[in-house]
Amino acid sequence: MQFVVAFIFAIALMAADHYGHLLGSVRSALLTTLNPIEHLAQIPSQLYETVTQDFTSIDELRQENQKLKTELLLIKAKMQQHANMELEIERLQALLGTTGKIRNQNVQIATITFFSSNPLSQFLSLNKGQLDNIRPHQVVIDDQGIMGQIIDTTPTSSRVLLISDPDHQLPVRIQRTGQRGILTGTGHDQLTLRFIPKNSSLQIGDIIESSGMGGxxxxxxxxxxxxxxxxxxxxxxxxxxAEPIAKLRQAHKVLILSRQEVAND
Amino acid sequence: MTDRFINVAFHQARWLVIFSYFVGITLDTMLVLNSANLYLPPFTLLLLLYWSAQFLKQTHFISAFLLGLLLDALYQTTLGAHALQFIVVTFIMLRYRLLFRSHSVLQQALVIFFYLYAYQLLSFVVLAPVLPSDAQVAYWLMPFSCLLIWPVLALSLRWLTQRLIRA
Structure with missing residues (x-):
């Protein structure tokens, strides 16, 4: 009898979670319970990293520092151009009389604390949560591109569903042609672009970017x-x-976008 | 020293059971971090099966359900999916646990091997894992690892239970 009750309860729970998405708070409570265990489980790998990092030579660190300074300089130069272009677009939109919107995006820097790529799901955990105003559906990027979106939050951490997860779908367009499609994860760091008609002019190496559809x-x-x-x-x-542009496995720091739309009248 | 189960009441080893589940979930979390995890079974399930055979007065369905839920949260799968699998495998164990207890530890490992195959089959149907060719081999070879792990686990837990009762 107990088996039947437990069995039916498990099935009902699966249905509620899969079709109704009614159990966000239950999952959040379970993740909060697992938080200290996740930290504990990482101690061996963190110890290994600490030991190996201690043996990194000062020369290597100096070289890395030099490289980072150069990159920072280049990025700052690009940012100047970017600011000019933004103003230019604003002026053009004003001339055309369009009701364009410029998206001002605040970002929060977070550290990846846990990464999982297994046959069941592809996700990572971040060290920012509800206490930092992180909410589900916020977008996570690294310095290369989109990594995924927040799906669950706890007070001190959050889970990101990676774009390579089979449950993840992303409305996109081809950067070169503007052709729209849906980018779906297929697991194991692979993606597939769906709904592209046969007469489309695609090339290997084309960049796929988010189209902004879906909101x-x-x-x-x-x-x-x-x-x-x-x-x-x-x-x-x-x-x-396709393959993800973001470094899903290598990234250590990521940016969480919090979108804020400002009408530009 | 015999390698079979010893008679002990649940309340005598309650804290050992809870602590072992904690260690089991920690080990499972470590496996999620590691790409070799496909070859290894979920330790929480092995522990659940061991305690199900050890304590005959309990049905262990609540433990199975709660541990399954925690694994669902850990693996980011549909809530209840792992719980369902744990409940089914525990049910099979409960049906045959008296016979299971009479086996030697190596025979037990062989039985656990079949239980884990049932678990993998259920997982394949319920969760539809994405398996490229190399992962497919690892996925279906996983139950073999319990032939090595079960004797170590069973004997260690037996020794710990004995020490706890003496203390």
Whole structure:
């Protein structure tokens, strides 16, 4: 009898979570319980990192420092151009009389505390949570491109569903042609671009960026690069494979975007 | 020294059970961090099976449900999916636990091997894992690892339980 009750309860819970998404607070409570265990489980790998880092030579650190300074200089120079371009767009929009909107995005820097890439899901944990005003559906990027979106939060941490997870879908467009499609994760750091008609002019190496449709991901952020294009005989669409641009496995620090739309009248 | 189960009441080893589950979840969390995790079974499930056979007066379904929920949160899977699998495997164990207790530890490992295959099959149906060719081999070979892990786990827990009762 107990087995039947437990079995039915588990099935009901699955249905409620899968179809109704009613159990956000339950998952949040479970994740909060798991937080100290996650920290504990990382101690061996952190110890290993600490020991190996201690043996990094001063020369290597100096070289890295020099490299970072150069990169910072280049980025600052680009930012100046970027600011000019933003003003230029504003002026042009004013001349055209369009009701354009400029998205002012505040960002928060977070550190990746936990990364998982297993056959069941692809996600990572960040050290920022509800206490830092992190909410579900906020977009996470690294210095290269989109990594994923926040799906669960606890007071001190949050979970990010990576764009390579099979449950993740992202409205995108090809940067070169503007062709729209849906970018879906296929697991194990691979992606597929769906709903691209056979007559589209795609090339291997084309950059796929977010289209801004759907209202979650802001437009114009690079997400993936096309690696393979296959034409299937009986299918109306192309089979397009891609790889994420963001360093899903290597990134240590990431940015959490909090979108704020300001009307530009 | 015999390698079979010893008679002990649940209240005598309650804290050991709770502590072992804590260690089990920590080990499972470490496996999520490691790419070799596909070859290793969930330690919480092995512990649950061990305690299910050890304490005959309990059904262990509440433990199975709660541990499954924690694993769902850990793996970011649909809530209740792991709980369902744990409940089913625990049910199979409960049906045959008297027979299971009479086996030697190596025979027990063989039985656990089949239980873990049932678990993997359920997982394949319920969770539909994404398995490229190399991961597919690892996924279906996973139950073999319990042939090595179960004897170590069972004997260690037996020794710990004995020490706890003596203390």
């Amino acid at each position: 979650i991901f802001p437009e114009g952020y690079p997400a993936a690069k096309i690696t393979q294009i296959n034409e299937l005989k009986e299918e109306p669409y192309l089979e397009v494979l």
